Amino acid sequence: MVSVVGISSSSQAELNETLDALGTNLLTVTPGTTLTGGQAELPLAAESMVRRIGPVQALSAIGRVDDTNVYRTDKIPTVETNGIVPYAARADLLATIGGTIRSGRWLDAATGSYPATVLGSAAAERLGISRSGPETKILIGNRWFTVIGILAPAALAPELDSAALIGWPAAGTTLGFDGHPTRIYTRSRDAQVEAVRDVLGATANPEAPNEVEVSRPSDALAAKQAAGAAFTGLLLGLGAVALLVGGVGVANIMVISVLERRAEIGLRRSLGATRGQVRMQFLTESLLLSALGGAGGAVLGSGVTAGYAAYQDWLTVIPVWALLGGFASTLAIGGLAGLYPAIRASRLSPTEALATP
Structure with missing residues (x-):
């Protein structure tokens, strides 16, 4: 009995670990559109409000830095952006989405306050960068940033593959980032994912919950x-x-x-x-x-x-x-x-x- 139950339980644990890697309890919050058809934005306090939801176990966010492009050198024509988007990123982003670093290191409290960036896998390829280090720099806006890391492909957050990620404080001081998150990632207890999804919109933006889009739970959860x-x-x-x-x-x-x-x-x-x-x-x-x-x-x-x-x-x-x-x-x-x-x-x-x- 012990061996039969133990082998079955071990197999179940392996299956659950595989399904967890598919983001079964990952929900995202993004701004939708206003009643007039314009682009809405999440409040500055959206993260702190969502964090108060009891079943939410982990939370992180990114914020798009508008009107800013990313280039390998200052000799590149401004129209050739290669589709790379600069984002301000929280230090706990990687742990929340289950991402991994392919080269270098991730942003922390120290590097997040200085002109340092971590590139997504596709962004690094488009810029022709294969490794990170003090000698590797890119131009974001009108400032040079040191590439301290390169991400492996992010299966649960593909938008990060073509991103240049900057620490939240540095994005504000060097690029004029306004602090509004454009995507909030949450991890909840499996049994409460549906319940969390039902209240995420109203919690993230109580004044205009209809201007918030919330992803649906992964089919892997079912x-x-x-x-x-x-x-x-x-x-x-x-x-x-x-x-x-x-x-x-x-x-x-x-x-x-x-x-x-x-x-x-x-x-x-x-x-x-x-x-x-x-x-x-x-x-x-x-x-x-x-x-x-x-x-x-x-x-x-x-x-x-x-x-x-x-x-x-x-x-x-x-x-x-x-x-x-x-x-x-x-x-x-x-x-x-x-x-x-x-x-x-x-x-x-x-x-x-x-x-x-």
Whole structure:
């Protein structure tokens, strides 16, 4: 039971980790359009207001720096922008979207206050930059910025691939960024994603919630929930079958034990042992056998699970309820399975038992 449940749980953990990488609990908030058809904007306090939503576990934002272009050198014609967009970025952006750095480092409290930038993967390719470093600089607006890092492709935030990301403070002091976020990323508890989505618009912009666009939950979230329900049913079914097989095994062993030890039973009865004492002897043996089997099975099952998970490069997950429940269930099933053989042994008469060859 432990190995079956443990391997299934490890497989489920691997599946959940894969689905989490698809952004199952990631929601984004962006400005929509006004009633007159113009471009709306999120309030300056939108981030702090969204952060107050209880189920929101992580939050970050980017803000587009308008009327500013990005160039490799000052010799490039101003019309050739290559579609690269400068954004102010929060220091916790990478952790929120699950992004990774391909080269160099990410913005932090120190570099975010100076003219330093991290390029998206596509932006770096368009600018002909393959590595970051103090000697690598690009022109953003009319200021030179040092490229301190290059992102790997951001599967959950493709808009960052063609971006030049600047620290929020530096964007304000060097490029005149007004501080309004243009995209807010949130991570919520899986069970509360729909509820969070329902209130995000009104929370981010209480005065004009109709001017806010909120992304819908990833289809992978529904897949994750369905997979979780399926695995729960599978674990219960496999555990029940394993316990049933174990109970049948204990019962068979005890029945055979009674049949093979009839002479011992007759001798004990002839020496004065009561039926209750004989019954208690075989019931105790059944419980002891079940306890030893349960403890050994838990250790062996844990080892099998760990070995198989390591072979598959999975996270090893052995639910505590499987260990404790398996041991307790083994005792209960062992007691029930040994009850009939114990009663049968106690009902043997001494003469009948001693007469058995």
